[in-house]
Amino acid sequence: MSGSNFVDYVKIYCRSGKGGRGSSHFRREKYIPRGGPDGGDGGEGGSIIFRADRNYWTLLHLRYQRHILATHGEAGAGKGSSGKKGESKIIDVPCGTVIYNALTGEYICDITNHGEEVVLLKGGKGGLGNTHFKTSTNQAPRYAQPGEPYEELWIILELKLLADVGLVGFPNAGKSTLLSVVSAAKPKIANYPFTTLVPNLGIVSYRGDKSFVMADIPGIIEGASEGKGLGIRFLRHIERNSLLLFVIPADADDIKAEFDILLNELTQYNPELADKKRLLAISKTDLLDDELKEAISEDLPDIPYVFISAVTNSGLTELKDMLWKELNSQDFILAKEKKEEKDSLIHRNLDIKTVVFEDDDDEVPPADDDDDDFETDYEDYSYLDQ
């Protein structure tokens, strides 16, 4: 992955701020003897908050961000003044980011909808000042609460692309070419397998003001689910694609057999992928004459299909109509809602051994944990003991 602009995993150390100490101060003014306690409360520490933002497509902006630290709350002071709150850190991530515990791989949460915020680590509460501890029997409490400690955690952020349509096919099938002719995306295209090494996303405009997102992932080969080719690393990006568009070239020896192999690899990876709505685009049909097309049509998998060519642009409008119709069908919307509901219940943990980072040092910045912020004025309290 080195040098690529596509970053789908990052590992970050997060720490919230500790709460500031409450103050145990006493009011001391001329002509007001025994002014009583007036120590203010400590400020709350800053929190670590993640927010989904649809303007981000990858985790690239976090690639070199090893540590995210909120600041500590300040201590309370005399005259009832509260300490300043620590500053929270809000980290914007693409919609569909999943957070795992980096040490155990345990799933923590996911951040799916634009604007959604998740407080990952809460800042420590500030301690109460000594004014709170005044009672009828103790008019001059010297006690003030310390602030609550900070929380810290190493996390792994994982990006799952949220596309409406995912392209599935063997290498060289014409997936990237298709994306390049229906959207403004400019993926690399070449006449050799595994041209696409990282996923590409494109926005497909449809009849004026409508649009949907299409994801082109690297080609899949037989055995991908056991690690052949580029393996299954990218298959997880289609786990959330609502609709799978299989792309098989017209010059394939046996379209139905290729379809079965692809489907088998997907379901080996995740049986739930078998439940997704499937459509078929037979690509490169400029290589066929009508007679051959007819012959091919007789032995196709039993799913909706369309013949397309990125060279002559034939079939593209028909394809977009078909995708749009599916994306907006009642059954489909219901299934998607059901899936989203289920997604929020079932989560797989991350196998952290399979995730490789470019620069994996686990150094943690110093915690700045000394208690020099203890704001107490010990001078001249002798009158209290009288």
Ligand SMILES: Nc1nc2c(ncn2[C@@H]2O[C@H](COP(=O)(O)OP(=O)(O)OP(=O)(O)O)[C@@H](O)[C@H]2O)c(=O)[nH]1
């Ligand atoms: N004749 C013809 N050639 C096509 C068509 N679409 C794609 N090709 C060619 O097929 C080759 C592979 O195209 P890509 O779009 O790179 O294929 P891919 O499926 O993205 O391949 P990987 O990224 O390796 O998985 C390129 O040489 C394209 O020019 C088409 O409609 N007609």
Ligand SMILES: [Mg+2]
């Ligand atoms: Mg490609």
